[in-house]
Amino acid sequence: MHTDTESCLRAVRSKDARFDGRFCTAVLTTRIYCRPSCPAVPPKPQNMRFYPSAAAAQQAGFRACKRCRPDAAPGSPQWDERADLTARAMRLIADGVVDREGVPGLASHLGYSTRQIERQLLAELGAGPLALARAQRAQTARLLIETTALPMAEVAFAAGFASIRTFNETVREVFALAPGELRQRAAPGPRPALPGTLTLRLPFRRPLCPDNLFGHLAATAVPGVEEWRHGAYRRTLRLPYGHGIVALTPRPDHIDCRLSLTDLRDLTGAIARCRRMLDLDADPEAVDGQLRHDPVLAPLVDAAPGRRVPRTADADEFAVRAVLGQQVSTAAARTHAGRLVLAHGEPVDDPEGGLTHLFPTPQALAGLDPEKLAMPRTRRATLTGLIAALADGALRLGVGGDRAEARARLAALPGVGPWTVECIAMRALGDPDAFTPTDLGLRRAAMALGLPGTPAALIRHSTAWSPWRAYAVQYLWATEDHPINVLPAG
Structure with a gap:
């Protein structure tokens, strides 16, 4: 966008926060760079230069504005949208x-x-x-x-x-x-009482509807790994240098984030994972604007704009949980996952709550005895096949992975059907256009609104929602009376 000078000028003149993170404005006379929404009086157009990233502005010799702090802006939504x-x-x-x-x-x-x-x-x-x-x-x-x-x-x-x-x-x-x-x-304030604990604000583009986002995470929380406590979603994090515990609380203009880390070198990665999990770099104006073109979805969007896709902090973990959740209730899926955690997860200490373990890695699960799994034999085989593919690297679901290749490898695993592939694509791979037309709840919601009820017809209708079909799913799911759609009390 930074090459479209007129659009950038309009964004700067209107102090439009929707463009924060999409480009930076550098001022030749002061040698500073700002976010588009900087409250300072805009300079003359001839004194402005536009850069696609803070790094590019820094390389050109500009320093960050002390007032608008462009380095702390939400990330560009295109890095989650795109797969290149x-x-x-x-x-x-x-x-x-x-x-x-x-x-x-x-x-x-x-x-x-x-x-x-x-x-x-x-x-x-x-x-x-x-x-x-x-x-x-x-x-x-x-x-x-x-x-600190x-x-x-x-x-x-x-x-x-x-x-x-x-x-x-x-x-x-x-x-x-x-x-x-x-x-x-820096503004003076109380320092964290626990060593290694940080308190920070995670910005996002408004609006943000927290109901389905935090409701989904809380309703599907695996005992010992996740919990809802005192108005915050809390979970353990497996990180490159150690582990962490995070508490995330929704606020009107940011997410409160409290991080307890065993190694502070993990701070950057932990923040990135929390942002991905809550889909904080999304552009709700673009998403909702597209979905409003459908007269059936428009009232749903207007009633609760800014729905996000609840994602995951660990792609391998979610893949395992998706298979555990095949054809069973949310409660049963939590029970199955909780048993794996107790048997194979790594214990952690949580002095502030009830978190007890890290979710087990595929390598730790590779040695499990399938006969001890309380599930049908075919699903046991599916689970062990998935775990083996993750453990030996044949299947890579990390943030830098190729989404198309991951989808193909998932679909090739015995027992992994389209519903599982699309759920993993939506929540683990972060594909904004992932779609689950065979999902019973989605089909039920679609038919109640007068949309097609068969998967094939629903897929045809959904082409108008691309490239944001994963968000359309959230709006449709939200029409049902289910705990995943409600922000928990307390």
């Missing part, structure tokens, strides 16, 4: 892959050469993977500086910097302040 190389790379960078494994590691995950990835990202985002990761490290450092009392050396290490010198230079260059000055400027 650039989008896959951006999802992996957000997950911290470059910090952990370098650009060669990123290339290995994507199956391309480092030169191809560099060229693609430079062409579209104006910055290569190292610059994009550096911008992300700067934002992580800022979070730690402003929300950690010594600066620990902040640098946790944010992914290789040295204190690089940390200091980057912070000064990006924010025009030394790390100590950033901390002094």
Whole structure:
């Protein structure tokens, strides 16, 4: 979008927050860059330049605005919408892959050469993977500086910097302040009582309807791994350097996020997973605008705009849970998953609630005895086949994976039908156009509204909802009286 100067100018002049994260506005006279909704008086058009990313603006020598904090804007929705190389790379960078494994590691995950990835990202985002990761490290450092009392050396290490010198230079260059000055400027407030605990705000594009989002997560929560407590959805997180516990509470203009981490190097990845799980980078204006064209869906959208797709913090975990949930009730699926957790999950300590385990990895589940599973023999075979494919790497469902390839490999597994494939595509792969026409609840809701009731006819009708059919599913499911559609009390 940054190449469409007139559209960018209109967004800046109207201070339109819908475009935050889509491009940055750099001001030649002040050498700062802002988000489109910055409250400052817009500069003259001839003094503005538009960049596709904060990293590109930083590479051009601009520093982040201290007022609108463009580095803290919601992420661009296109990285979740799209399935191409650039989008896959951006999802992996957000997950911290470059910090952990370098650009060669990123290339290995994507199956391309480092030169191809560099060229693609430079062409579209104006910055290569190292610059994009550096911008992300700067934002992580800022979070730690402003929300914790950690010594600066620990902040640098946790944010992914290789040295204190690089940390200091980057912070000064990006924010025009030394790390100590950033901390002094931060609003004073109580520091977390528990070591390793962070409190932060996760921004999103308005509107956001929390009912089905948090209702779904709470209603399907696996005992010991997830819970609803004191108005917050809480769960354990398996992370690259350790594990964490997160509590997420919906607010009118943000999500309260409390993270307890065993290793602060996991902060960037933990935030990325929470944002994906809650679909916080979605563009509700684009989604709802498309769905309103259908006169049947329009009243549903108008009644509760901004529905999100409840996703997952762990794609492999969700795939296992999807198979456990085949042809059984929500309660039965939770029971089956809870048994696996108790038998094969890793124990964790949760002094603030009732979380007890991490969900077991496919490798930990590879040795389970299928005869001990209280389910039909055919579904046992389906589950063990899925676990084997995940454990040996034949099936890759991670954020950088190829969605089309993952779909094909899932469909090739014995016992994995279209419903399971589409559920995994919707919630684990993050495909915004995933659609479950054979789902009984969806068909029931469709027929009650006068829409076609057979899968084939419903698929034909749904073409008008593309590329947002996963969101149409949420609106249709929400017409039913089910706990997944209700924000839990307390």
